[in-house]
Every structure is written in C-alpha cells, then in structure tokens.
Amino acid sequence: MALPLHATTGEKIWYYVYRAICGLIFFFLIAPIVVVIPLSFNAVPFFTFTPEMLAFDPAGYSLKWYQEFFGSLNWQGAVKNSFILAVFSTLIATVLGTIAALGLSRAEMPAKTLIMGILISPMVVPIIIAAAGMFFFYSDIGLASTHFGVILAHAALGTPFVVITVTATLVGFDHSLTRAAAMLGATPTRTFFKIIVPLILPGVISGALFAFVTSFDEVVVVRFVGSYQQRTIPWAMFSGLREQISPTILAVATLLVLLSILMLTTVELLRRRNDRIRGITN
C-alpha cells in the first residue's frame, strides 16, 4: 500500500496520519510487555523506573529479583507444579482432542455442529463458572487439592483448542490417501501412524501448544480445585499481586515473556510448514 505518485496533498497527509495512528496502536499492544523487562532489573523494590535507571547508572540495576526467584522454594515449587500440570493435561487433551477431531471431520459424522458446539464450550463458558462447578464436584469425589484433579480440569479446558486446530488441519485432508494406503495393504493402524499422523502433526502440535498455554496460564480453576500444594506460577503471581507487590513478579513476568516468544516462534514455524505441505505458499 505504497503512496501513489499522483496522490494529492490531502491524501499524503492522511497517509502519514494513518500510519502514525497505527504506530500508536502497535505501541499500545507491545509497550506494556516490553516495559516489564527493564523494570525487572530494578535495584529497589518499586514497580517504576528510578532516576538511576533512567541515567543508565549500573547501581540502579540488579539481578536480585532473579536471585530471589531462583532461590525461593515457593517459586520453585510453583515452577515444578506448572510444568507437571501443564504437561499431563496437555497429553490428555491432545490425545482425546485429536481422536475426536478425526471423527468430527468424517463426512458420515451425524449432528456435527451440535457435537462440535458441545466439545468447544469449555472455551466459552466463563472460567469462574467452570471453577465453581469443579470446586464442588471434585471435592465430592475426593479429587480436590490433588494434582490429578487439577490435571483433569485443565485437560477439559484445553481440549477445545486441540479440536479446533486439528479439525482445521483436516479440512484440506485428501481422504484418497488413506484409501490408497489401505489398497496397498496397510492396516488401519499403520495407515494412521504412517499417513495420517505426519500430515496432521503440525495441527496437533499447535493444538497441544494452545492446550499447554491454557493450563500454564490458568489461575482460577487451580485456585478453586487445588490448594497450596498445587500452586502454579500464575497462582503465585496472582497472590503476589494481591498481597505484597514485589519486583520478583516482574522477573517472573520477563521469563514468561521469553517463553511466549519461544512458543510463538514454534507455532509460526509449524503454521508455515503446514501451509507448505498443503501447497499453500506465500
């Protein structure tokens, strides 16, 4: 959308004003995330830039919030729990979600929209309602305050993402490939692992990443279903922000930003690979 040579003065002005507006909006999107990073190296326990920091005085910066994070049992327990809960709930969500997506994309599937609507609803139901329901039900069946209970709850919240991404991958799936495999003598299992899985893998992995993030970033359900023993990173951040605000939270936030850059890159690479396999190239 370059400015044409014959643009009038008004058009030229509008062109730059419009670009400036867009710049401001992008700034609004990214600035809060960027600002966290330098603040986490603050030498004093404030959530703002000190004059020393602005003068780039080394004395204004320190790594002590990172030391506090890596040295604290509370935070280390939270990190460990976050990964355990996220990995296992992702496994459950990915396996169940992928199988269901394979069924949903078959032409013979009856009541497709209704079933899809039901399977996706954990994504839409307000989280506090899910948390409240699980809070009562999981205590009744003795799963409250257990890792297993939280894993089941998080798996339920993560499945819609897997269903959506894998179904999307299967939209362009050429079913004659499975028939060809069957005709060439492959068993259904062999067809599944040799033909279907490699083709839908990008969708499965990005769905799994969404499910992972859903669990990894989830606070409400884990606070209602779990207890301190199941505390996760967001749980600790949530309590930290409510009780004593310490820049340790900003150090954690910085590490989480790095993690999200990693995930974003992975998903983006997968998306391109998927487009390439299916012959859609940019």
Place this chain on the structure above:
Amino acid sequence: MNTDLAQSNVNESGEMITADGVPLRISLLRAKKRARNRALLLVAPLFLFILVTFFIPIISMLFRSVENQVVGDVLHRTVPLLQQWDEHGSDLPNEEIYAALAEDFKEAFENKSAGSVGRRLNYEQSGFSGLFRSTNRKARKLEPPFKEALIKVDKDWGDIDVWRVLKRESGSYTLSYYLAALDSSYTPTGEVYKNDASNSIYLPLFWRTLWMSLLITVLCLILAYPISYLLSTLPIKTSNLLMILVLLPFWTSLLVRTSAWIALLQKEGVINDLLVAIRFIGDDQRLTMIHNATGTIVAMTHVLLPFMVLPLYSVMKTIPPSYMRAARSLGATPFTAFVRIYMPNTVPGIGAGAILVFIISIGYYITPALVGGQSGTLISNFIAYHLSSSLNWGLAAALGTILLGAVMVLYIVYDKIVGIDNMKMG
C-alpha cells in the same frame, strides 16, 4: 457396460445385489451405518471426558441455585405438619407443630445440624441464625407445653412472620436465590417486591458488566480496525513482522500483562512518573488510573485486542483490492469507496470479533480482580466472592446461572453468524 454382468447383479425382485447376494440398498445402508458408528466412536472418548470433568460439575453446581433440602431434612417432623397451617391467617401454629419443632431441635442438637438451617434461613431474613443458635443451646431442656417453652427461649417463635418464612422455605426447592440475584425479596406473606435502589447490588452489577463489556468491545473494534486494515494491505513480509506485535501479547501470560498494567498505571507507576516528569501534572495530582473502572477497561482492552484483530484481519485478507479500485474508477471519493464498499465487506469480521470479545469480557475474572478495585469489578468477581468468602453458594450458583445463560445465548448467536466450525486460532 457388459449386459451379462449387469444381469448377474440383479436378484429376482429386480434389486441390485452385491457379490455376497445382499441387495445393494441394504448393503449400502449397513456400510453407511458402520461408518457413522465409527465416526461416533472416535468422538465418544472426548465427549465422555468433557461430560464427566466439565458438564456434570457445572450442571450440579447450577442445581445448587434452587436446591433447598436442608430445611426439610433437619426439621423433618415440623415441615410436614406446617403444610396444614394457614400462613395467611393471624394465628400462630398449634401446640402439635411446636412439639414437633422441639423434637426436631433435640435431634438437631445431637447431629449438630441446627446451625446449617439457621444459616440457610438467615439469607431470607436476618435473625434466623441467632434464633436457631439460641434455641439449639436450650434444646435439651425444652419441656411441654412446647409453645410457651419455645417462646420463652426466644420470643421470635411467637412472631408469625418467622413461621411464614419457615413455611415458605420448607420445600425441597426454592427460588429465593434467584430473587436475591435479581435484587428482589419476599414480603413475609410471600409477595415479591423489588428492593429499593440502596439495597440493589446485583442488577446494577449486571448492568455494569454489560456496559463495560460493550465499551471494551467497541474500544477493541476502534483500535483493531485500522491495524487490521494496515496488516491486510501491506506486503506479506512486512505484515508478518508487524503481526508479531499482535501475536506476542496474545501468547503472553495474562498475569504478565496484568502486572505490566499495574506497573504502568499505579499512582507511583510509569505513566504517572512520566506525566510528573514532563510537568503535565504536579507530584500531588497523580492520576488514579488503577483499582477502578478505568484500570479494568484499559487492561482488558489490551488483553482482548488480539481477539478482535485476528478475525478482522482474516476477513480483510479476502477482500479483493479491485473492489476499491472499481469504486474509485466509477467516481467515488476514497472516503465513499471505503465506507460504501470496503466496510460492508468487513461486517463478518466485525461480527465475529465483536461477539468473541464480548463473550470473553462478560465472564472475565482475573484482570478485574487485580486492577478493578471497587468500581471495576464484574459479575464474575462477585460469584467468586460468594463462593470463597461469604459462602452463600446458592446465590453464587444463581448469579452463575444467569451469567451462563447470557453467554450461551451469545454463543448461539456467534454460531449463527460465524459458525463454530469456522473458529480459528492464531
């Protein structure tokens, strides 16, 4: 086709048959049924999983909004007898009912269950908790005649309105949590009235949740529209780079974004420091931008903006640039071409993004809980409060049911407009 072969594939009644002699029609139906069952079988595990881990918990929680077993269970002698008593008359119940109540209290004392009924009825009318506690303490010493004895223990047992409330709330189900959730109450004789404005909490809260969600949706749309247009018109290399600025916040933890806004907006925060530094405001005039509605709106707009950009962008990508060029060549000004040609084509994207953002924001909990303060909390925060602090679970369930109903209506609208199967991520 070879006529001999065709002949051999037809049975006596003229139906096509397959190689094993079954009529083709039946064989085809069977194959179709098998394929359908196979598809259903693939979906079944997830369906059952979601049912057990997600739906049954929610449905049983919603059931708590009408459930009222405790009164009839604990006062199991009094409640059946009360059905014969006329609550519209002016007479207190007879001695038989008082005797049943005394018996029930003696049993409740053994089971330590009087407190739960008192707490339950206290939601209807304050004073019941104290009444049940004081009666419970003296339960063992009650002697006939029980009417006098009970009134002596607490004179409230001689108050006909107390009996009216007890009778009204003695059924296994109650609507009173919904009344409370809609800021209404019963008169002692059982008529429903709306609480006066000073006692209204939840209706204003529902309205606040609605208008704040609407405002956030509109703000997201205003901010998303220009950048989605830019992203969809730039060359793919540049737009992919700029897309990172949208996707990074999308992938960043909600808690990170909320803590960032606390760092930016608080009284001693970055924005106030900046405004003071450029002498825009004095050091004593720092703005209160957090722990109020402003904080919630700013932070939630930021959090939900990517949900608006992504559907808008994907719709705008599909609008051919030739439409605008055609409009221009037919004499439209750039503005007219944009408003009359381009914008109507983006309506599906606007609809998808707006409903998505609205659905997410009316059930939002975390950000308002951290930056909302008094004036910026939403209905979800009150549900959480009743679940974990006031322990009025019936009211929490009633508020939750109303919220869930609203979300489900929006979800169906979303399905009609966008189609659930068209939902895309990332």
